[in-house]
Amino acid sequence: MDNKSNIVLGTLLPGAELLEDNSKNPVWKAPVKTTDSKTEFVYLKLLKPRRLFAEAICAIIGRKIGLPIPEPILVKVPAHLMVELVGEESVDSSIFIGFGSKDADYPSLNRVLNVEDNELIWEKLRAHTKSLEAAIFDEWIANSDRHWGNLLYDGGDEFIFIDHDLALPEQAESNQPISKNLLFNFISEELDELSKVRIVKKVREELCDNYSTVDIKKCVEICYGPSLLDQDDIDSIVAFLIERIGFLNEIIRKKLNPEQGELFQCAI
Numbered sequence: 001m002d003n004k005s006n007i008v009l010g011t012l013l014p015g016a017e018l019l020e021d022n023s024k025n026p027v028w029k030a031p032v033k034t035t036d037s038k039t040e041f042v043y044l045k046l047l048k049p050r051r052l053f054a055e056a057i058c059a060i061i062g063r064k065i066g067l068p069i070p071e072p073i074l075v076k077v078p079a080h081l082m083v084e085l086v087g088e089e090s091v092d093s094s095i096f097i098g099f100g101s102k103d104a105d106y107p108s109l110n111r112v113l114n115v116e117d118n119e120l121i122w123e124k125l126r127a128h129t130k131s132l133e134a135a136i137f138d139e140w141i142a143n144s145d146r147h148w149g150n151l152l153y154d155g156g157d158e159f160i161f162i163d164h165d166l167a168l169p170e171q172a173e174s175n176q177p178i179s180k181n182l183l184f185n186f187i188s189e190e191l192d193e194l195s196k197v198r199i200v201k202k203v204r205e206e207l208c209d210n211y212s213t214v215d216i217k218k219c220v221e222i223c224y225g226p227s228l229l230d231q232d233d234i235d236s237i238v239a240f241l242i243e244r245i246g247f248l249n250e251i252i253r254k255k256l257n258p259e260q261g262e263l264f265q266c267a268i
Contacts, residue, residue, distance in 0.1 A: 007056060007223045008073040010034040012081050012098065016044065024149065025165075028085065032075050032100055042073050042100030046085070048092070049229050051165035055099045056223035057237070058141050058164035064219070065210055067134055068160045073100035074224065097228065104162055106152040113148065124157055126187060132199065134161045135184035136207050139251060140244055143167035144180045151183075170236075174243040177251045188256060196258040204249040211245045 016030035030044040047055060059072040075098040082091055112121065125131055138146050143164055150163035172178075188196070216238050220226075225234050 006221075007060065008034055008071065008102075009076070009224075010040065010042075010073050010100065011076045012044070012078065013039070014081065014084075016081070016085060018085075019043075026086075030075075030100070032073060034073070040073065040100075040102060042075065042102055043070075043104045044075055044098045044100050045165070046077070046092075046095050046098050047165050048094055050168075050170075050233065052095075052097060052099055053223070053225060053229040053234070053237070054141075054168045055163075055165040056228065057219055057225065058143070058167050059101075060219045060223050061141075061214055061216070061241075062137055062161070062164070064214055065133070065137070066130075067137060068130055068158065069164075070101040070104040070160060070162060072223070073102060074098075074228075075100045099165070101162060104152060104160065106154045106160060109148040109151045109153050109159075112153050112155070121153065122186075125151075125159060128157070128159055130161075131159065131183065132187055132202070133207065135181060135187055136203055136248070136252065138167075138181055138183060139178060140211060140241070140248060141167040142169060142172040142178050142240075142244075144178045146180075146182045148182075168237050168240065172240060174240050175247040175251075177255060181255075184255065191256070193258050196256040200249065200253045200256060200258060203252045208245055208248055211248075216241050 010032035013031040013033055016028040019027045019029060025045055025047075028044045030042055032040050032042050032044075034040055045055070056072055056074065059069050062069040063071070077085070077096060077098050079091075079096075082096070086092075109121070109125075135146075137143075141164065143166065145163065145166040146161075150161070152160040152162060154160070188199070191199070220234055220238065
């Protein structure tokens with residue numbers, strides 16, 4: 001669990017390099033000077049306010065519940081460096097703070113699958129202790145954007161989960177499943193009935209309880225939420241996250257649909 005009091009703040013320095021292999025959103029590897037005068041290299045994205053807030057608060061919450069998510073940094077981008085990044089004609093006045101991720105040097109699963117033993121990697125991902133928890137987290141934050149390009153792999157046994165900027169969409173309803181949960185579908189596609197029931201029980205008795213201990217409003221403070229997004233939007237997101245915990249067990253149960261759930265629950 002990350003107990004740091006506030007998200008790290010920094011200012012972009014000259015020397016950012018655009019990563020050409022990112023297909024969805026431009027990402028730069030960029031030097032940043034933090035408020036404690038350290039120079040860090042981060043993976044930098046430029047996002048509109050709601051997506052920036054979603055990325056920041058999801059990183060904070062995810063790390064608090066023990067998920068392998070890189071440490072986030074909010075990066076002030078000076079006007080002259082913004083022009084260098086995107087060109088003068090593409091400068092967006094609503095974007096002046098970028099989102100940086102530390103320690104995200106591993107390649108994406110998409111890249112690794114082109115050159116490695118795919119079946120072995122799939123087995124490791126399915127067996128990884130945090131894969132199920134990350135899938136349930138995606139469901140909690142209504143993140144339908146999980147794909148193999150935003151799941152990093154260290155080449156051994158570890159996976160890192162990135163890119164939550166499309167989570168917490170405005171149209172999300174707290175009692176409804178997300179349209180696509182790639183990681184959850186991958187994990188659950190070969191489960192027997194007993195395993196399904198055990199997952200439902202884990203969600204009900206462990207994960208939802210864990211989520212309930214997270215002080216969402218404090219997480220808003222930690223990521224300087226009022227500096228990123230209008231208060232009405234923040235209040236709506238906080239309410240969604242709190243309300244959705246109460247629906248998660250039923251959402252997951254319906255997705256898994258264990259045929260003999262009640263009978264198995266008596267035995268576990």
